[in-house]
Amino acid sequence: MNSLIKIKDKKIQIMFxxxxxxxxxxxxxxxxHTNIWFDESYTIAIAKHPFTEIWKIGSADVHPVLYYFxxxxxxxxxxxxxxxxxxxxxxxxxxxxxxxxTHIRKDFGSKTGIIFTFLSLFFPTCLMYAGEIRMYTWxxxxxxxxxxxxxxxxxxRDVKNKNWIIFAIFSLASAYTHYYGxxxxxxxxxxxxxxxxxxxxxxxxxxxxxxxxxxxxWIISAIIQIIAYxxxxxxxxxxxxxxxxxxxxxxxxxxMIQFQFTGNLGGNMPDAIAWTYTILFILYILYxxxxxxxxxxxxxxxxxxxxYFAVILFVGLISILVEPILxxxxxLNITGIFIFVIAVLLTIPNIHENQKAxxxxxxxxxxxxSNKIILIICxxxxxxSLVANITLINKNYDESNAELENYMKANVQEDDIVIADNxxxxxxxxxxxxxxxxxxxxxxxxxxxxxxAYKAYGKTVYSLDQFKxxxxxxxxxxxxxxxxxxxxxxxxxxxVITRESFKIKYGNENYVVTLLEKA
Numbered sequence: 001m002n003s004l005i006k007i008k009d010k011k012i013q014i015m016f017x018x019x020x021x022x023x024x025x026x027x028x029x030x031x032x033h034t035n036i037w038f039d040e041s042y043t044i045a046i047a048k049h050p051f052t053e054i055w056k057i058g059s060a061d062v063h064p065v066l067y068y069f070x071x072x073x074x075x076x077x078x079x080x081x082x083x084x085x086x087x088x089x090x091x092x093x094x095x096x097x098x099x100x101x102t103h104i105r106k107d108f109g110s111k112t113g114i115i116f117t118f119l120s121l122f123f124p125t126c127l128m129y130a131g132e133i134r135m136y137t138w139x140x141x142x143x144x145x146x147x148x149x150x151x152x153x154x155x156x157r158d159v160k161n162k163n164w165i166i167f168a169i170f171s172l173a174s175a176y177t178h179y180y181g182x183x184x185x186x187x188x189x190x191x192x193x194x195x196x197x198x199x200x201x202x203x204x205x206x207x208x209x210x211x212x213x214x215x216x217x218w219i220i221s222a223i224i225q226i227i228a229y230x231x232x233x234x235x236x237x238x239x240x241x242x243x244x245x246x247x248x249x250x251x252x253x254x255x256m257i258q259f260q261f262t263g264n265l266g267g268n269m270p271d272a273i274a275w276t277y278t279i280l281f282i283l284y285i286l287y288x289x290x291x292x293x294x295x296x297x298x299x300x301x302x303x304x305x306x307x308y309f310a311v312i313l314f315v316g317l318i319s320i321l322v323e324p325i326l327x328x329x330x331x332l333n334i335t336g337i338f339i340f341v342i343a344v345l346l347t348i349p350n351i352h353e354n355q356k357a358x359x360x361x362x363x364x365x366x367x368x369x370s371n372k373i374i375l376i377i378c379x380x381x382x383x384x385s386l387v388a389n390i391t392l393i394n395k396n397y398d399e400s401n402a403e404l405e406n407y408m409k410a411n412v413q414e415d416d417i418v419i420a421d422n423x424x425x426x427x428x429x430x431x432x433x434x435x436x437x438x439x440x441x442x443x444x445x446x447x448x449x450x451x452x453a454y455k456a457y458g459k460t461v462y463s464l465d466q467f468k469x470x471x472x473x474x475x476x477x478x479x480x481x482x483x484x485x486x487x488x489x490x491x492x493x494x495x496v497i498t499r500e501s502f503k504i505k506y507g508n509e510n511y512v513v514t515l516l517e518k519a
Contacts (some may be wrong), residue, residue, distance in 0.1 A: 023121025060452030128263030144336030
């Protein structure tokens with residue numbers, strides 16, 4: 001009997017290992033490049049500053065700074081490698097895949113664990129951001145770990161300090177990585193508090209009241225978290241006060257729904273494929289909840305989906321009362337919780353059998369039906385992700401992507417400066433080719449009030465007066481020729497020397513590069 005169990009365990013381990021290896025290879029296929037778009041350029045630019053400056057500059061940005069600190073370390077260790085920073089974004093997804101074996105399997109069974117591992121590495125939304133030089137995948141990992149240990153606190157009969165310590169650590173990490181992470185930390189901490197209060201009151205045996213013991217630990221954990229977050233609390237309050245001018249508008253609900261299933265924001269797959277996959281998946285989830293609502297096995301999924309929508313509701317209230325922050329891409333922060341919901345729904349036993357068939361207990365047929373559904377959904381997921389990955393590979397490795405960078409590196413001289421307009425493309429290319437902050441300027445014509453945040457790049461100017469007596473060479477990188485012509489007219493004595501246009505597939509941008517010099 002023991003030998004049979006060992007053989008079964010060995011097969012399970014091999015299945016997990018193969019899924020992790022294949023999934024890792026799959027998400028990395030499109031990641032080996034050094035192209036960057038604006039958000040990625042900001043990550044690189046701010047992470048090149050010392051830690052104290054990152055904190056100061058980041059205080060004026062729209063995201064907390066933990067991720068920028070992490071990228072700073074990666075840049076220091078790798079000698080400034082943009083490629084390594086990009087691959088760094090894939091690490092959380094690989095860890096998520098491993099969590100399927102080390103945590104989800106242990107708490108919810110092997111089948112739930114393997115599906116969680118599979119979706120962490122093959123779910124289209126995760127794939128799209130595996131190589132994005134931003135904080136989303138790390139925030140997703142931190143939120144997922146926070147949720148896992150919150151559940152373990154609820155589940156285990158023994159009161160374990162280790163679970164509380166790990167929960168508090170990842171709660172703080174989530175809050176310091178993204179404001180959706182902060183929202184998730186607030187919702188989960190509050191939910192945990194309400195649950196423990198209710199259970200402590202209902203449990204009359206005070207000596208054996210594990211809920212009361214956990215409630216005391218919740219208070220200690222909450223105090224520690226609040227104290228640890230106080231240094232950043234002022235930034236959050238300032239953000240709440242400075243309403244108006246934020247770039248996010250009214251939420252696009254259909255875009256948010258499609259994004260959660262496919263990650264399709266940049267046209268990386270046809271809408272027909274994205275919506276077909278999304279709608280069928282939604283119908284399956286709704287059917288599964290309805291069919292199994294009263295089953296004990298579905299309780300973890302019900303709890304997880306409650307947390308998921310509570311975070312969205314909380315963020316929605318902030319968007320109404322304070323500042324619009326309800327945005328499709330930010331849902332990636334809580335996608336780990338969403339993936340867990342799917343993993344549980346897919347592994348509820350006998351999900352498509354009626355009560356009579358369940359009583360007759362045709363085990364073989366039941367297992368076959370359940371596995372067929374899993375096979376269909378996983379196959380559809382792979383196909384949709386494959387379409388997206390092929391698009392990403394073609395876009396990321398297109399030869400046109402290197403033309404602009406090569407041109408600038410070949411022609412920009414040591415004392416040249418770059419003046420960027422509100423298209424911000426000059427800031428992107430300036431960061432990409434390594435122009436230092438003393439030679440990179442953002443001319444804020446529209447008064448965006450981003451001077452502090454854009455110190456990540458260089459200097460923000462509101463007038464061209466300081467350049468009128470400048471005798472050196474000036475580069476502009478933007479979308480339209482008119483900007484450079486306007487600059488030449490404003491700067492008396494400066495003329496257009498050269499002008500080149502580039503069509504770059506990465507980011508789907510048109511770049512017009514102009515050199516201005518004294519005539």
